[in-house]
Amino acid sequence: MKHKNELDRLIRNLYLIKNTNLNNILETYKLAITRTTNFIEALINKIDPKNAGTVCFSATSSLQSSK
Secondary structure: OHHHHHHHHHHHHHHHHHHHHHHHHHHHHHHHHHHHHHHHHHHHHHHOHHHOOHHHHHHHHHHHHOO
């Protein structure tokens, strides 16, 4: 019986590690996407200041509506 409890605990810990790793990967990608979006928006503002924010806003809103 002791071995079953240890095995259950090991399996539970492995799931925790897997979920933590997946969450860390997702957070890393979200940060990279945010930085890239900010960089692109800064480029647009520099190239065409009168239309600043309109391109990124429409792209962001279409991404949010597809969720």
